[in-house]
Amino acid sequence: MGYNLGQLIYTSFPKSGFKVLASSRVPVPVQDAFVAEVAHTHWDAYNPPDLGYRAVYVYQVSPQDSLFGWVYNDGPDDLGRSHVPYFLCYYLAGSLLPHKLQEIFTCLDRGPGTLINRQEPPAVLEEEFSLDPDHYTPVRPGVTIPPVVQQQSRVSLARGELLHVFVPLTQPELLAPSLRRLHWSGLEDVRLSLEGGSPAQERIFALSYALNWGERGLDLVITALAQDPDWQVRYTAWNLLRAMTLPRALQAARGHTPWRPVGGGQGFLAAYERGVRDFTLAALAEAQLDYAQLRGVDLSRANLRGSNLRQAMLAGANLRRADLMGADLRGVDLTGANLIGVDLTGANLTAARLNGASLNWAKLQDTCLRQADLTQANLSGANAEGADLSHANLTQARLGLTNLGAANLQEANLQRANLVGADLGVANLDHALFVQAKLSKVNLLGASLVGTNLGGADLSGVDLALLNLSRVLWEAPRPPPAPPSASWWQKPWR
Structure with missing residues (x-):
């Protein structure tokens, strides 16, 4: 090379x-x-x-x-x-x-x-x-x-x-000792393991070998994903199909996500109270979980579409790649949470606490984050097209390569934020604060910049000649005056 x-x-x-x-x-x-x-x-x-x-x-x-x-x-x-x-x-x-x-x-x-x-x-x-x-x-x-x-x-x-x-x-020497005796001499042996009532662990390993027989083996894996009664078997089939590049495999993986039954919202909360924390791929669509105390829970890839998590405590939670489309998350505490790749399309996170949260590659199209606290949050690569981030606090946030096209950032605080390579085309940036922000190679075409404060911002690589900067502020805001020192008669006696 x-x-x-x-x-x-x-x-x-x-x-x-x-x-x-x-x-x-x-x-x-x-x-x-x-x-x-x-x-x-x-x-x-x-x-x-x-x-x-x-x-x-x-x-x-x-x-x-x-x-x-x-x-x-x-x-x-x-x-x-x-x-x-x-x-x-x-x-x-x-x-x-x-x-x-x-x-x-x-x-x-x-x-x-x-x-x-x-x-x-x-x-x-x-x-x-x-x-x-x-x-x-x-x-x-x-x-x-x-x-x-x-x-x-x-x-x-x-x-x-x-x-x-x-x-x-996938090699026989990597199998558990109880499974090393298995040998599939042909596709029919694999099919009998998958469809003949074999133990779940045997069916799991049979799935990997099925792919050695090309399209016919792929059919068995897709059937297992759609029909096997054991969640772990369906989950294994799903992972195998996601890792492939064949369109038919990827289409099956997208169409048959193996959501894990947890007894709905009440069953989930009861299990959490018993000390269970791993709810990967949990089926919790439209669950009523408002005000729930769920600190540190693992809901990665869970289906929480349309759920009610208003005012819930989810600090430090793992919601990586979870589906939260249309969910109600007003006032939720997601401090330090893992939200990498999460789908929050159309969700309501008004006044949510997301400081220090990881939102890399998140889907935030048309998401309401009005007045949200995103201090030091990482939104690198996220798609926030059309999102409402008005009055949000994005101080020192990482927004490199983030799509903020047509987003509403009116009066948002982006002091010392990193937006290198971000797309802010046609965004509403009126009265937003970009003091000392990194705006190198940012797209600002068509953005509204009325009262926008760009004091000390790095605008290298931005074609300012194409922008209307007549109402832009270029000075950092002055700190509030210090309170007057107390006179001698106002000082406490020592």
Whole structure:
């Protein structure tokens, strides 16, 4: 591979826990996408894979930003966790051409050329790393991407579609001891395991082998997703289909999300009171959960569409990729919550507390966030087109590459916020405060700037000649005057 790459690593480091290390050439929005769309999506901390597990992936953030790499179950860490992922990733800037994709497949098959010791990590990663598929010795084994997946990836690339490929290793030695005796000599054996009343764990492993028989095996996986009575089996089938690039597989995954029954709102609250915290993929559409105390709950990928969570306590909760379309979240406390990739389209979050929350790549179209507190929140890559953020507090928020087209930011506070590359076209920015904000390469075409304060803002890369700046303020607001010191007769006696 005759070109240089950026590096990223996500794992658990001594005394600091999970974090991402990245070379400086990797843009921050790409780093955020790596953690949200690769690491958090393909590692289930509540149900980790066995020791010896490994997988490979190719993920395009955009046509000009491609990620590829490996993930391994790296064993325990210093905090007592038994199964820790080690995600090693390379970043390729520029167009992903067919010959480059083939070289990436070759590297993924061979394995990584270098690994850092997570017990003694370096302070910084190398700025650039060169990887030639024909001239390096792998330090760990890779995973072969099946020919059908490679061919479909080439077709998708030719169509201009972004590649999202994830292929885990499936080998008999990785199975639990009680399942190593299983051997499927043909598709009929797999079908009998899936449809003949076999134990759920056997059906789960049969699903992975079904895909070895192409389209006919795919039919069995799709049938299991739609009809198997066990939720874990349906969940496994769904994950297998999501990781594929075949349109039929992706269509089935989108049409049959395996929502987990939890007994509705009342059953969910009762389980939470008993100490249960993992409600991944819970079926809670239109649940009445207003004023509920749910601190630290895991509702990742849960179906909460149309639910009532008004004034609920969800500080520190995990709502990654949850469906909250049209939900009532007025006054909710989501301080520090994980909302990466969440769908809040049309939801009402008036006066919600979201300070420090992660909303990377969230869907916020037509969402009401009026008077919401988003101090130091991360909205990088989110789609907030048409959202109402009037009077919201976005001080020091991260909004890089965020789509705020036609959004209402009237009288919003964006002091020291980072909006590099954001789209603010046709947005209402009247009387908004952008003092010392980073507005490099921002699209402001058609935006209303009446009384907007741009004092000290970085506007490099913005064509100001195309904007109406006649009513823009360029000075930072003065601090309020200090109260007068007390006279001697007003001072308390000592």
